[in-house]
Amino acid sequence: MTVPMIPNTNSTVPLGQAPASSQTTVPAAGAATPPPLPMKIGVKKKLPTGVASNVKQHVVFLLDESSSMDGYKIQELEMAMGAILLQLADPSNKDGFRVTIIPFSHGSRVHCSAEPATSVPALNLNASGGTNFDSAILKGIQAIQDFKAQPNPGGWDFLQSQALILSDGQSQVADKNIQDLQELANVTAVAYGADADEATLSRIASDGQVHVVGDNGGALRDFLAAVGATMVSTIKAAM
Numbered sequence: 001m002t003v004p005m006i007p008n009t010n011s012t013v014p015l016g017q018a019p020a021s022s023q024t025t026v027p028a029a030g031a032a033t034p035p036p037l038p039m040k041i042g043v044k045k046k047l048p049t050g051v052a053s054n055v056k057q058h059v060v061f062l063l064d065e066s067s068s069m070d071g072y073k074i075q076e077l078e079m080a081m082g083a084i085l086l087q088l089a090d091p092s093n094k095d096g097f098r099v100t101i102i103p104f105s106h107g108s109r110v111h112c113s114a115e116p117a118t119s120v121p122a123l124n125l126n127a128s129g130g131t132n133f134d135s136a137i138l139k140g141i142q143a144i145q146d147f148k149a150q151p152n153p154g155g156w157d158f159l160q161s162q163a164l165i166l167s168d169g170q171s172q173v174a175d176k177n178i179q180d181l182q183e184l185a186n187v188t189a190v191a192y193g194a195d196a197d198e199a200t201l202s203r204i205a206s207d208g209q210v211h212v213v214g215d216n217g218g219a220l221r222d223f224l225a226a227v228g229a230t231m232v233s234t235i236k237a238a239m
Helices: 073-089 133-149 175-183 198-202 218-239
Strands: 023-026 055-064 097-104 112-116 161-167 185-192 207-213
Touching: 055 073, 055 133, 055 185, 055 218, 073 097, 097 185, 112 198, 112 207, 133 161, 133 198, 161 175, 161 198, 175 185, 175 198, 175 218, 185 198, 185 218, 198 207, 207 218
Parallel strands: 055 097, 055 161, 161 185, 185 207
Antiparallel strands: 023 207, 097 112
């Protein structure tokens, strides 16, 4: 299966089309044309209609809530996250998604860990402090490892974990932490606004690309809606 491209646009368009937009995907130095959003299909099992799927996927969101996100940025992020969580919780996905949300600033905290998408608690971000990618990544690594270590009495088949890191700020990050996260998950990086650390975010991303999303109204919601649609189509293909 060919996974559709994430459209880099400020308006909602069908996945796979090539809209004209001010949104860009910035490659790391020497990188080729950006590949599709990295999603591994994994196990494919067809079940009778109406039967809950035994295919699951863990999705980890690392969300910048530093002081530079204050105001409309953090409000837009909360709305965008609300929309993508509704996509993942749709009944047609047969309870396939487990969600971890880790907001971060100078430190990080776990808002929820491997919760079914249908029962993620309301997100209440609080913009303050600096930006620390390492803290968020380390908590993300731990969350994925803890989830993998849980008993699996239902015999679920797990697709490759997905991690999305979003930031509008600047931060250093240890190479080992990047490597450890990439070994556990396919990582997508989003630079939110003109001041984001695109170079560092591109290093964190599994494909070496950073998706640059403008901070004008609705752009982030459109982008995360496209990400959610790709995750949904991927897990449905594996059912």
